Every structure is written in C-alpha cells, then in structure tokens.
Amino acid sequence: MTGSFTQAARRLGYSQSSVTAQMRALERQVGEPVFERLPSGVRLTRTGTVLCDYARQILTLVGEMEVALRRPAANPPxxxxxxxxxxxxxxxxxxxxxxxxxxxxxxxxxxxxxxxxxxxxxxxxxxxxxxxxxxxxxxxxxxxxxxxxxxxxxxxxxxxxxxxxxxxxxxxxxxxxxxxxxxxxxxxxxxxxxxxxxxxxxxxxxxxxxxxxxxxxxxxxxxxxxxxxxxxxxxxxxxxxxxxxxxxxxxxxxxxxxxxxxxxxxxxxxxxxxxxxxxxxxxxxxxxxxxxxxxxxxxxxxxxxxxxxxxxxxxxxxxx
Structure with a gap:
C-alpha cells in the first residue's frame, strides 16, 4: 500500500489517470467506497481493508497453483x-x-x-x-x-x-x-x-x-x-x-x-x-x-x- 494513486501508478508503470479510473470502477463493482480520499493521498476504508485481506489470500492461492502446474513432477505419486x-x-x-x-x-x-x-x-x-x-x-x-x-x-x-x-x-x-x-x-x-x-x-x-x-x-x-x-x-x-x-x-x-x-x-x-x-x-x-x-x-x-x-x-x- 503506497498511500497514493500517483506513487502506485509509478510502481506499476501506468499513468495516474488509468489507476484512478480502475479504482473507481472497483468501487462501483463493490458498491461501497474502498478508499478514503485525504489531502495527502488515500487510505483504505473498512470495506477496503476486508477486500484487501481477501485479495491477498486469493493471490497467494493463485501463486501456489501456478507453481504446482509449472512443476507437476516435483512430487510425483x-x-x-x-x-x-x-x-x-x-x-x-x-x-x-x-x-x-x-x-x-x-x-x-x-x-x-x-x-x-x-x-x-x-x-x-x-x-x-x-x-x-x-x-x-x-x-x-x-x-x-x-x-x-x-x-x-x-x-x-x-x-x-x-x-x-x-x-x-x-x-x-x-x-x-x-x-x-x-x-x-x-x-x-x-x-x-x-x-x-x-x-x-x-x-x-x-x-x-x-x-x-x-x-x-x-x-x-x-x-x-x-x-x-x-x-x-x-x-x-x-x-x-x-x-x-x-x-x-x-x-x-x-x-x-x-x-x-x-x-x-x-x-x-x-x-x-x-x-x-x-x-x-x-x-x-x-x-x-x-x-x-x-x-x-x-x-x-x-x-x-x-x-x-x-x-x-x-x-x-x-x-x-
């Protein structure tokens, strides 16, 4: 969490406007604000914190799946x-x-x-x-x-x-x-x-x-x-x-x-x-x-x- 759409855009290699648009689309899909806008950046709302925790779990499982699929013979029956x-x-x-x-x-x-x-x-x-x-x-x-x-x-x-x-x-x-x-x-x-x-x-x-x-x-x-x-x-x-x-x-x-x-x-x-x-x-x-x-x-x-x-x-x- 960078605390700023601008810093997040730089880290990801996207434009700041593209990241802002993606986050607004995410909030529309969730139905509630995910970020609280502050004068010096943004921070997660309660809904955003719950969403972030589940996203980390999902990404961890996806990573484990990719490793297992890439190396099917690592632990053969x-x-x-x-x-x-x-x-x-x-x-x-x-x-x-x-x-x-x-x-x-x-x-x-x-x-x-x-x-x-x-x-x-x-x-x-x-x-x-x-x-x-x-x-x-x-x-x-x-x-x-x-x-x-x-x-x-x-x-x-x-x-x-x-x-x-x-x-x-x-x-x-x-x-x-x-x-x-x-x-x-x-x-x-x-x-x-x-x-x-x-x-x-x-x-x-x-x-x-x-x-x-x-x-x-x-x-x-x-x-x-x-x-x-x-x-x-x-x-x-x-x-x-x-x-x-x-x-x-x-x-x-x-x-x-x-x-x-x-x-x-x-x-x-x-x-x-x-x-x-x-x-x-x-x-x-x-x-x-x-x-x-x-x-x-x-x-x-x-x-x-x-x-x-x-x-x-x-x-x-x-x-x-």
Whole structure:
C-alpha cells in the first residue's frame, strides 16, 4: 500500500489517470467506497481493508497453483512395490524399472526386495503399496508337493487382507555346478535357496527329501545372484528362473539337475483389498509387472535358442 494513486501508478508503470479510473470502477463493482480520499493521498476504508485481506489470500492461492502446474513432477505419486528374491535378480529389477518408466508416466516406482514371509507385515506397516510374489500354479498337479507348496500368504488369517492379480507363469529350472557333479544323489545332498517361504525355493528341497533317505542340507543366501554363484561354485543345486539359468552370460558353470523336472509358478501382484487411492495406477502397475515377468520365465531375447540350450547342456530327465 503506497498511500497514493500517483506513487502506485509509478510502481506499476501506468499513468495516474488509468489507476484512478480502475479504482473507481472497483468501487462501483463493490458498491461501497474502498478508499478514503485525504489531502495527502488515500487510505483504505473498512470495506477496503476486508477486500484487501481477501485479495491477498486469493493471490497467494493463485501463486501456489501456478507453481504446482509449472512443476507437476516435483512430487510425483509414489508406488512402493515389494519384490520377492526369486524375482529380484539384476536383470529382472532393471526390466521392472525400464518398463515402469514407460507405463507409469508421472509415477515414481520404488522397488523393495523382501522375503515372501515379510510381505504381509510390510502391508500391515504401510511400507509397501503392492508386492510381486510367486504362488502355486495348480495344487492338483501330480508334480506338486503339498507340504512344500503351502503359501504363507494364503493362510486363513491373511486371506481376507490381500487381493491377488495373476500376471504370468514363470518357469524355473533345477541346476547344479558342473565342477562338482557326481550324479543325482551327490548333487542333491545340498540345496541353495534365496527365500525359505517362496514356493519356487521350497519345492526342490522337498522333492529331494521325498526321493532320498533324508532331507538335504540347505544354504539360505537371500538373493538369486548369491544362489547362482553358490551353485556355480559347487556348493549345491538350486532352482533358477529360466531367464537366469538359460543365459550363457549368466549360467556359465551350470548344468541341469538330472531327473528333476522344471516347474512353473504364478507371478502375482498383491495389494491391500479395497485400496482405491487415485494416485496409485494399479492397471499400469499390473501391466508393468506382467511384461517384466513374462521375460523372467523365458530365454533372453538377445540369445539364440541353440545357445541357451547349450548353456544348460543335455538333460534327458528334465521335463519341460
């Protein structure tokens, strides 16, 4: 407030007559005097003071709106997704990130690697919005082992908490290190796993237990990279996703475990039942995970099929 139409005109770069005319028009629109004319200038009337206070609030909101519109990505919606170790190796996480950038425009996708048994607690704590997990494809399958495939996410106390969207079947291959191969019995004495609660990691120890005199020794390493490296070094056999086991770049020093079939599990998106927050783009998140896991269960696209087969070597007892 300058206290003078002349000084206000100079500050705004207008003529004094233009400012005077605008103020008279404002008073006609308000219906009451806004300024009290004084010998040395003007001052606000009571009506003018009320008008000025509301004008400041309006201009402040307009300024905040302009900032928000100019920088829409300053605070993008965030979707935090837990990923079980069996689907959290390097290539897979990179695929999730690249596809998510394309399909989840304006959304920040944050990935958190966590064990299958930790997923429900993470939902309860509110630290994740969704989770990418593996579940059983068909419990009636003759190759399924009920004792090994009980899903910790489907127990009665948890069944009503989460909703499940099936995305893609992912194939896993039983492998062992080439250097330590001494036949099926020797190869099955030790098993390397990434996640004791994941059906893809629990199946092989149970399969080997049922066909031998006792349970194998289990080494839990927490990551598929660790599992692959341990199997390559001869520490034990393991179940690896097809994309990880069949790539010549990744599977050097591995061969199929004789007499043990390949298996498939469902990659699923879990979310809290009834979670309909508008900022969470569930449809595109599901499509992101579907496309990424479709590649997880297949031979990498840049590897010729014969190279992938030779990477694993012959295995007459391996069921497709």
């Amino acid at each position: 965030r979707m935090t997704v837990g990923v079980v170790p069996a689907l959290a190796y390097g290539q897979q996480l990179a695929r999730l990130t690249h596809i998510g950038r394309r399909l989840l425009s304006g959304v920040q996708l944050a990935l958190r690697v966590m064990g299958t048994g930790e997923v429900h607690d993470a939902f309860r704590a509110g630290t994740i919005d969704g989770a990418l997990v593996l579940t059983v494809v068909d419990a009636d399958d003759p190759a399924a082992l009920p004792g090994a495939l009980t899903d910790p996410l489907r127990t009665p106390d948890r069944a009503d908490d989460l909703t499940e969207v099936r995305l893609q079947e992912v194939e896993f291959v039983p492998v062992t290190g080439v250097t330590r191969m001494r036949g099926a019995a020797a190869a099955g004495r030790q098993v390397v796993i990434a996640d004791p609660d994941c059906p893809s990691q629990r199946w092989l120890p149970e399969f080997l237990r049922l066909r031998s005199d006792g349970p194998p020794e289990i080494h839990e390493l927490g990551s598929m990279a660790g599992v692959r490296a341990a199997a390559q070094s001869g520490l034990g056999c393991a179940m690896l996703p097809m994309a990880l086991a069949a790539s010549p770049r990744e599977a050097g020093g591995l061969r199929p475990l004789p007499g043990v079939p390949r298996m498939r599990w469902n990659a699923c998106l879990l979310s809290t039942r009834g979670d309909d927050r508008p900022a969470l783009d569930w449809e595109n998140l599901a499509e992101t995970l579907r496309q990424a896991t479709a590649l997880a269960g297949a031979v990498p696209a840049d590897d010729p099929e014969d190279a992938a087969v030779s990477a694993l070597g012959p295995n007459p007892g391996l069921a497709g």
